[in-house]
Amino acid sequence: MINNRPLRIALFSETFLPKLDGVVTVMCLLLDHLRQIGAEAILFSGGQHIESYQGYPIVSITPGVPMPMYPEIKMAVASKRSFNILKEFDPDIVHIASPMHTGIRFIQFARRLDKPLVMSFHTHVMDMARFYNLGFLQKPLWAINRYFYAKADYRWATSKRVQAELLEHNFGPTGLWRRGVDPEVFNPNHYNEEVRYRLTNGHPEKTVLLFVGRLAPEKQIEQIKQVLDAVPNTHLVIVGDGPYREKLEKIYEGSSVTFAGYMKGKDLSEAYCASDIFAFPSAIETFGLVVAEAMAAGLAVVTSRVGGIPELIESGRNGYIFEPNDLQQMIAYVKELSENPDKRKAMGRLAHESVQHLTWPAIMDELIADYQRIIADYHTHTNEVS
Numbered sequence: 001m002i003n004n005r006p007l008r009i010a011l012f013s014e015t016f017l018p019k020l021d022g023v024v025t026v027m028c029l030l031l032d033h034l035r036q037i038g039a040e041a042i043l044f045s046g047g048q049h050i051e052s053y054q055g056y057p058i059v060s061i062t063p064g065v066p067m068p069m070y071p072e073i074k075m076a077v078a079s080k081r082s083f084n085i086l087k088e089f090d091p092d093i094v095h096i097a098s099p100m101h102t103g104i105r106f107i108q109f110a111r112r113l114d115k116p117l118v119m120s121f122h123t124h125v126m127d128m129a130r131f132y133n134l135g136f137l138q139k140p141l142w143a144i145n146r147y148f149y150a151k152a153d154y155r156w157a158t159s160k161r162v163q164a165e166l167l168e169h170n171f172g173p174t175g176l177w178r179r180g181v182d183p184e185v186f187n188p189n190h191y192n193e194e195v196r197y198r199l200t201n202g203h204p205e206k207t208v209l210l211f212v213g214r215l216a217p218e219k220q221i222e223q224i225k226q227v228l229d230a231v232p233n234t235h236l237v238i239v240g241d242g243p244y245r246e247k248l249e250k251i252y253e254g255s256s257v258t259f260a261g262y263m264k265g266k267d268l269s270e271a272y273c274a275s276d277i278f279a280f281p282s283a284i285e286t287f288g289l290v291v292a293e294a295m296a297a298g299l300a301v302v303t304s305r306v307g308g309i310p311e312l313i314e315s316g317r318n319g320y321i322f323e324p325n326d327l328q329q330m331i332a333y334v335k336e337l338s339e340n341p342d343k344r345k346a347m348g349r350l351a352h353e354s355v356q357h358l359t360w361p362a363i364m365d366e367l368i369a370d371y372q373r374i375i376a377d378y379h380t381h382t383n384e385v386s
Helices: 022-036 080-089 104-112 125-131 135-149 160-168 193-199 221-230 245-251 265-273 289-296 327-339 341-354 360-385
Strands: 008-013 040-046 056-061 064-067 070-076 093-097 117-120 154-157 174-176 207-212 234-239 257-261 277-280 300-304 320-322
Touching: 008 022, 008 080, 022 040, 022 056, 022 093, 022 289, 022 360, 040 070, 040 080, 056 080, 080 104, 093 104, 093 360, 104 117, 117 360, 125 135, 154 160, 154 360, 160 174, 193 265, 207 221, 207 265, 207 289, 221 234, 221 245, 221 327, 234 265, 245 257, 265 289, 277 289, 277 327, 289 300, 289 341, 300 327, 300 341, 320 327, 327 341
Parallel strands: 008 040, 008 093, 040 056, 093 117, 117 154, 154 174, 207 234, 207 277, 234 257, 277 300, 300 320
Antiparallel strands: 064 070
């Protein structure tokens, strides 16, 4: 409660439903939690989206044009209409998730309304520039991001590695908004033999490799093809969609692979449980939420060392970590687990156990406590100045 009324949160995300990615997933989980605790919320996003979620209004900002390197993000200009809706909502705090274009205007809106402003860092555009051979843009991108993030009263990173980077680049006080899993949704108890049969195109006897995520070049999903070629009797299931799907379908033409499209909830949980090994060769992550989900589902994970993944996995114990682009090591780990089902299952059990403390309610409660502290500090400072 703030001023004898329910906590009121205004959120901005550069993407939202029906688009699915890590940021959208976390925004939905946050809205779920706000509904459970009786808070009020509104979410703004560039592009055309659903009209409401959990009874909360979703404000689409249109028209928009696709963002280079990330075409699912629609770059739009928030107008007076958005400002008036925000003003009428009268939030206690404004939270912007990874402002890259449309969200920048909400920095101005929050200041005009004299509201505390917080930001969370989800998309590492500096790493993306390096991956896309635009390394010369890294320094200016760091400067631009520092300029905007420094305008927030507080900010969060999603992994200790990124938190250290933001502090090193003088973004200002930065906390840790950890990632979690829902143990009721993601656990080993959702095995469905029919799902395994369908996802393997009628070959459930094969060792099933699984990738979940946005289908984009930086995820390096094409590298798993070399694993399929090197390790006999394997089948790959690719869950997700994105701008790279058409090219991936050509790369994997003739291979033992299933493109399953977007999945969530029960369907996604069954896909995890229908698989044997989670293969994740991504070059860029701020955390790696799908790795935590795979571990919660009891899968042995073979993943590149990116984002917050080293905070989850002790390589050789509850999963395997290889250096990005070390394809031979990825192949060796998958081959070992494919040939040793008992070791694979034991590693999966340890993976499951090691993420049980990462529950979303506890993590979201930490965020709410931060909100309340920031709101109180903001008003204390405002009163002192006045």
